[in-house]
Amino acid sequence: MNVVRVAIAGFGGVGRATASLLFARRERYRDVYGADIRLVAVCGSRSGIADPNGLEPERLDALERVRSGPEFIEASGADIVIEAGPSDFRTGGPGLAYIRSALSVGRDAIVISKGALVHSGPELRALARSTGALLKLSGAAAAALPTIDLIEHSLKGCEVLEIEGILNATTNYLLDAMMNENLGFAEALARAQAGGFAEADPRNDTEGWDTASKLVLMANFGLDAELTMGDLAVEGIQSVRAHDILTWRKERVVPKLVGSLVRADGATRAAVGIRTYPPGDPLAHVSGKNKAIRITTDAMGETIAIGSGTEPLATAAAALKDLEHILTARAARPARGSGGAE
Amino acid sequence: MNVVRVAIAGFGGVGRATASLLFARRERYRDVYGADIRLVAVCGSRSGIADPNGLEPERLDALERVRSGPEFIEASGADIVIEAGPSDFRTGGPGLAYIRSALSVGRDAIVISKGALVHSGPELRALARSTGALLKLSGAAAAALPTIDLIEHSLKGCEVLEIEGILNATTNYLLDAMMNENLGFAEALARAQAGGFAEADPRNDTEGWDTASKLVLMANFGLDAELTMGDLAVEGIQSVRAHDILTWRKERVVPKLVGSLVRADGATRAAVGIRTYPPGDPLAHVSGKNKAIRITTDAMGETIAIGSGTEPLATAAAALKDLEHILTARAARPARGSGGAE
Numbered sequence: 001m002n003v004v005r006v007a008i009a010g011f012g013g014v015g016r017a018t019a020s021l022l023f024a025r026r027e028r029y030r031d032v033y034g035a036d037i038r039l040v041a042v043c044g045s046r047s048g049i050a051d052p053n054g055l056e057p058e059r060l061d062a063l064e065r066v067r068s069g070p071e072f073i074e075a076s077g078a079d080i081v082i083e084a085g086p087s088d089f090r091t092g093g094p095g096l097a098y099i100r101s102a103l104s105v106g107r108d109a110i111v112i113s114k115g116a117l118v119h120s121g122p123e124l125r126a127l128a129r130s131t132g133a134l135l136k137l138s139g140a141a142a143a144a145l146p147t148i149d150l151i152e153h154s155l156k157g158c159e160v161l162e163i164e165g166i167l168n169a170t171t172n173y174l175l176d177a178m179m180n181e182n183l184g185f186a187e188a189l190a191r192a193q194a195g196g197f198a199e200a201d202p203r204n205d206t207e208g209w210d211t212a213s214k215l216v217l218m219a220n221f222g223l224d225a226e227l228t229m230g231d232l233a234v235e236g237i238q239s240v241r242a243h244d245i246l247t248w249r250k251e252r253v254v255p256k257l258v259g260s261l262v263r264a265d266g267a268t269r270a271a272v273g274i275r276t277y278p279p280g281d282p283l284a285h286v287s288g289k290n291k292a293i294r295i296t297t298d299a300m301g302e303t304i305a306i307g308s309g310t311e312p313l314a315t316a317a318a319a320l321k322d323l324e325h326i327l328t329a330r331a332a333r334p335a336r337g338s339g340g341a342e
Numbered sequence: 343m344n345v346v347r348v349a350i351a352g353f354g355g356v357g358r359a360t361a362s363l364l365f366a367r368r369e370r371y372r373d374v375y376g377a378d379i380r381l382v383a384v385c386g387s388r389s390g391i392a393d394p395n396g397l398e399p400e401r402l403d404a405l406e407r408v409r410s411g412p413e414f415i416e417a418s419g420a421d422i423v424i425e426a427g428p429s430d431f432r433t434g435g436p437g438l439a440y441i442r443s444a445l446s447v448g449r450d451a452i453v454i455s456k457g458a459l460v461h462s463g464p465e466l467r468a469l470a471r472s473t474g475a476l477l478k479l480s481g482a483a484a485a486a487l488p489t490i491d492l493i494e495h496s497l498k499g500c501e502v503l504e505i506e507g508i509l510n511a512t513t514n515y516l517l518d519a520m521m522n523e524n525l526g527f528a529e530a531l532a533r534a535q536a537g538g539f540a541e542a543d544p545r546n547d548t549e550g551w552d553t554a555s556k557l558v559l560m561a562n563f564g565l566d567a568e569l570t571m572g573d574l575a576v577e578g579i580q581s582v583r584a585h586d587i588l589t590w591r592k593e594r595v596v597p598k599l600v601g602s603l604v605r606a607d608g609a610t611r612a613a614v615g616i617r618t619y620p621p622g623d624p625l626a627h628v629s630g631k632n633k634a635i636r637i638t639t640d641a642m643g644e645t646i647a648i649g650s651g652t653e654p655l656a657t658a659a660a661a662l663k664d665l666e667h668i669l670t671a672r673a674a675r676p677a678r679g680s681g682g683a684e
Contacts, residue, residue, distance in 0.1 A: 021641065025499060144642040146496035153495045154488035154647075156663045157367060282624035282648055299363065299659035300486040301651035305496075306624055309643035317641035321498045332674030 002034055004327070005052075007041040007078035009070075009098040010085025014112055014139070015042065016060070017312035018082060018319050023057050025320065033327045041076035043068040045085070045094065050076045070101035078102075080326060082319055084112040084139075089213050089229060092119035099124055099135075106131040108330075110322045112139035112315060118213045118229060121220040134329060136322035141217045142167055144314035145291040145307030148222040149321075158297035160223055163261040164275070165293040166286045167214045170205035171237050171257035173197045175274075176287050178245050179255065185240055207236035208257060208272040215259035215270050218293075223261075225268040235273040248276055254284040282306070344376055346669070347394075349383040349420035351412075351440040352427025356454055356481075357384065358402070359654035360424060360661050365399050367662065375669045383418030385410040387427070387436065392418045412443035420444075422668060424661055426454040426481075431555050431571060434461035441466055441477075448473040450672075452664045454481035454657060460555045460571060463562040476671055478664035483559045484509055486656035487633040487649030490564040491663075500639035502565055505603040506617070507635040508628045509556045512547035513579050513599035515539045517616075518629050520587050521597065527582055549578035550599060550614040557601035557612050560635075565603075567610040577615040590618055596626040624648070 006022065008015050019039060029037045038054030048067035049059055073081055081102040083095045093115035102109045104127060111117055117124065117140055128135040141147045142165070151160060166172065170192065177188040189206070192198035204210050212234045219225040237257050248255050253276035261270040277284035282304055286292040292306040309317070348364065350357050361381060371379045380396030390409035391401055415423055423444040425437045435457035444451045446469060453459055459466065459482055470477040483489045484507070493502060508514065512534065519530040531548070534540035546552050554576045561567040579599050590597050595618035603612040619626035624646055628634040634648040651659070 028499070144645065146492070146645065149496050150488070153667075154491050154663070156666045157370070158659055158663075279621065280627050282627045282646075285622050285624045285627065297659075299651075300649070300656050302649075303486065303488065303651075304624075304646070304648040306646040306648075307642070307644075309641075309645075314642050317500055317639075321496070321500075324498045325495075 001030065001036045003036045003038060004029075004080065004330075005038050005040040005054075005076070005078045006080045006082060006323070007050075007073045007076050008039065008082045008084060009043055009073050010083055010095065010113065011042045011044040011048070011063070012084070012086075014312040014315050015044075015082075015084035017316040018084060018112070019060060020057070021313070021316045021320055022323075029327070033324070033331065035327055040078055041073055043072055048072055052077055070097045073098060074101055074105070078107060080108045080110065080323065082110045082112065082323075083116070084319070087113035087115035089115045089118035089209070092116045096120060100127065103127045103131060103133045103135060106133045108134040108326050109136070110139070110319050110326070111135065111137045112319050114140045114213045114217060117221070118216050121217065122226050125221065134326050135221075136326060137217060137221055138322045139315045139319040141221070142214055142291050142293070142307070143311070143318045144309030145293060146305050147214075147218050147293055149325075150293070150295065150303065150305055151218070151222040155295060155297050155300060155303060158299045160295060160297055161263055162296040163215075163218060163293060164283075165211070165215065165218070165259045165291070166256045166283060167211045167259055167291050167293075168205055168257055169289045169291070170198045170202060171211070172287050172290070174206065175237060175240070175255050175257065178240060179248065184242060185238060203236075203238075206238045208234045211257055211259040212272045215261060215272065219261055219268055219270055223263065223268060227268060227270055231270065233271040233273070235271075237274060240274070251276070253278055256283065256286065343372065343378045345378045345380060346422065346672075347380050347382040347396075347418070347420045348422045348424060348665070349392075349415045349418050350381065350424045350426060351385055351415050352425055352437065352455065353384045353386040353390070353405070354426070354428075356654040356657050357386075357424075357426035359658040360426060360454070361402060362399070363655070363658045363662055364665075371669070375666070375673065377669055382420050383415055385414055390414055394419055412439045415440060416443055416447070420449060422450045422452065422665065424452045424454065424665075425458070426661070429455035429457035431457045431460035431551070434458040438462060442469065445469045445473060445475045445477060448475045450476040450668050451478070452481070452661050452668070453477065453479045454661050456482045456555045456559060459563070460558050463559065464568050467563065476668050477563075478667060479559060479563055480660040480664045481657045483563070484556055484633050484635070484649070485653070485660045486651030487635060488647050489556075489560050489635055491667075492635070492637065492645065492647055493560070493564040497637060497639050497642060497645060500641045502637060502639055503605055504638040505557075505560060505635065506625075507553070507557065507560070507601045507633070508598045508625060509553045509601055509633050509635075510547055510599055511631045511633070512540045512544060513553070514629050514632070516548065517579060517582070517597050517599065520582065521590065526584060527580060545578075545580075548580045550576040553599055553601040554612075554614045557603060557614065561603055561610055561612055565605065565610065569610060569612055573612065575613040575615070579616060582616070593618070595620055598625065598628065
């Protein structure tokens, strides 16, 4: 039995859900991969707990103060670090230091928060390649919706020509409320905030930055592009007016906030803005917490994926899908730390 | 550069499209996998051509008589056999002998025709495991629509609870014509046959057997079940009457021929029949040549995939996706012919 040590940095709802699911699947990991998966450390921003022999679930309710930070995770001896901390694409957030620390010594990283990847994606990608570490980000790219692995696996060999994605639940909710219940943007937003469907400061969602972040991750990690947020033309839904709503209703189309990407002549152009869909298009029916992506390739035409899934479980499952892909890849590669590129 | 020899058995439209795409991607295979892919043999039912150094495209228009059959392919020295012959799930068709021959000596098989897999799936699966050969079937399962690889890769680690699939273009066409153009089944069928959307003998499609075949493949190869066609309750669309159409119109639902599968208590129950969808369900909008699958898992909720793609290119691309997955797996495994299970 091959012992594989896992640490989780960032231990809020998603980090805890990931730990729970990891425990629930231990027998699967043994049976399928011959891997004895041990959770050797977890930490939030100010507290954590570690045990080189592996933590049992009950110990995760007794985090110890000051046990946190990249050095703490590094000292745990983890082979794989799952990063699930708060996300900030303008600074990289606390995740950036954890991910850099792991990758730089050849540890594999499973990243759930988008911030660091959006802020420093190409740098982290290059760092992983230089040390032979694996860098996976299904949880960050769009959780239960398959995106990068659809490109990398299901469409393998095909050239991606175009991607469009409905990637943000808050804007789905707001546009639906404006279209179907005659609310203005401000009213719809107030109701969404009251119901827990929008943040107190909703601009990351409503102004399109969350969608833009996910699009940048797909481009850089799925298509090997080098986009930064500044390369995107980003428009949100905050300036939708009653007149727009009336026009769309009259035209019998459904508006969605869409991240889109076109590749031509070796260049990748990406943008975020409202697109409208006729009712015969499956994307017209992606609402609420559902997310969707349409990928157009040279040889397979259009492939649509639509994902739902209850959070935080779905995101935890996306991260642990990455874990299984790493276990498969680890079984196939030379001993780790050898410094070879993947 | 690692030389990889490929043979294609079954050389109609799909086989030829696969050869063309293989040639078009040779540079990709060199760059990405360090693999010099050579097409060393192709054959139809009565003629073929082989060259151990690799055939160039122009030679595929000069097939030689009598050069056909499993021994011919075996003698070509192919490492990977692509099977693209006519499909017959009642006998296994000519593909069965080709696939058995390849797998039994440890050659990898990429299967495009469903017949042999439906007829002898568990036997072929066991044969592949016993010799360490890989058996891939994206082209057979539903071509450009990701099905098995969605289960195996994008939903990895999750337990599949339920699958429903809209998997047959002919029944999509007929049901749409009956719903939207007031045609009876016989009229719709006559028009579909005239337009090339239905076979002269359409029963394989209209009575649900094509859908059932694809469902059996997903169950046996995606979920490790052991279903035979006899285990399925199969109803087609041939007995849809004007009264049904009127009821569905009145209820504002859309009928589709659906293959469905439920797993509970270790058992897999599968059936084919008409299901109706409200217009807010993305599956209501899967029509014409589009296919779709909805997979419900314990941890990721519902995942829908919808595929289009122009034939025969999309099927060729599905088969060559399998080829790339094999190239990846070959790079990771011990020298072939060692007899180890995968």
